[in-house]
Amino acid sequence: MLSVKNLSISFDTDEGRITPVRDVSFFVPQGKTLGIVGESGSGKSVSTKALMRLLPGNAKLSPESEILYRTKTGHELAIHSLKPSSRELGRLRGGEIGMIFQEPMASFSPVYSVGNQMMEAIRLHRGVGKGEARAIALDMLNRVGISNAAHRIDQYSHEMSGGMRQRAMIALALSAGPALLIADEPTTALDVTIQAQVLELMRELQQDLGMSMIFITHDLGVIAQIADEVAVMYLGTIVERGATRDVLRAPKHPYTQGLLKAIPSINTLQQRLNPVPGDIPSPSERPSGCPFHTRCPDAIAGVCDRKPPREIAVSQTSAVRCWLHDQDARNAA
Numbered sequence: 001m002l003s004v005k006n007l008s009i010s011f012d013t014d015e016g017r018i019t020p021v022r023d024v025s026f027f028v029p030q031g032k033t034l035g036i037v038g039e040s041g042s043g044k045s046v047s048t049k050a051l052m053r054l055l056p057g058n059a060k061l062s063p064e065s066e067i068l069y070r071t072k073t074g075h076e077l078a079i080h081s082l083k084p085s086s087r088e089l090g091r092l093r094g095g096e097i098g099m100i101f102q103e104p105m106a107s108f109s110p111v112y113s114v115g116n117q118m119m120e121a122i123r124l125h126r127g128v129g130k131g132e133a134r135a136i137a138l139d140m141l142n143r144v145g146i147s148n149a150a151h152r153i154d155q156y157s158h159e160m161s162g163g164m165r166q167r168a169m170i171a172l173a174l175s176a177g178p179a180l181l182i183a184d185e186p187t188t189a190l191d192v193t194i195q196a197q198v199l200e201l202m203r204e205l206q207q208d209l210g211m212s213m214i215f216i217t218h219d220l221g222v223i224a225q226i227a228d229e230v231a232v233m234y235l236g237t238i239v240e241r242g243a244t245r246d247v248l249r250a251p252k253h254p255y256t257q258g259l260l261k262a263i264p265s266i267n268t269l270q271q272r273l274n275p276v277p278g279d280i281p282s283p284s285e286r287p288s289g290c291p292f293h294t295r296c297p298d299a300i301a302g303v304c305d306r307k308p309p310r311e312i313a314v315s316q317t318s319a320v321r322c323w324l325h326d327q328d329a330r331n332a333a
């Protein structure tokens, strides 16, 4: 349904050109959830903004970048070559692909009620009349667990609590009936209990509606709850990817192993903010060789700091970029 190949994104800045996303490839299967995990600065938000061509004007995709999307009616769109202002993209953004963010206020207009905004999206994308649109909106609010929806539907987003607003934002994003939902840290600002509820709800809705989803987070614990497949990003590169259960059961990349060790146990529920020792370097000071070598406990001297590792398949469903798993290339060098 969505396939991304060799995506690289550069920005021209006052300090020169930076490339926060390098040679990223992934695939979102129909009706499944791909989780993208990484620290802030890993390029996960930038990568997914490219899918909707929502990057700022100074951003450039490399000529090899390819983003292909198959619409509900079976048309294949080469998103990478569409003009950012094109009609096809407008249609994709409004109807086919929904987006939700960490900050729900950004999704809502302050001058229309939540229900009005949902009904507008429903009428526009599902071609139904006012009465039916209201019924669908009500059903949607009920499904996301907003109690007393018949009253809430006429409220403004600022009249709602944070957790409720987050649910209303999900309902709004689902109103247009998207085939693909992109969720960028939508639960990060919520407390742990509400976060677990919202994740469960999103999982349910995704399965009920047969929707595909890309879920972006810095938290591998969230990935475990929601994603079928996972891609782990570090400094703009996918360092490991595969079926979530395989990657979590037997992580191959030292970075994934570090993230996994930092998942809080169910009993303590405490978040560690800096799971892997050291800070992620800025994209303008990208280390040579393997970008993780400055923090890697297993770095091989004279190898890891010299040449970037290639992606190696480690099973039918998973792949890793790490010299430890590429004995052949090390021997050949």
Ligand code: SF4
Pocket: 253, 254, 255, 290, 291, 292, 293, 294, 296, 297, 298, 299, 300, 304, 309, 321, 322, 323, 324
């Ligand atoms: Fe660590 Fe080397 Fe593997 Fe990079 S390539 S993750 S530095 S062992």
Ligand code: MG
Pocket: 040, 044, 045
């Ligand atoms: Mg982000």
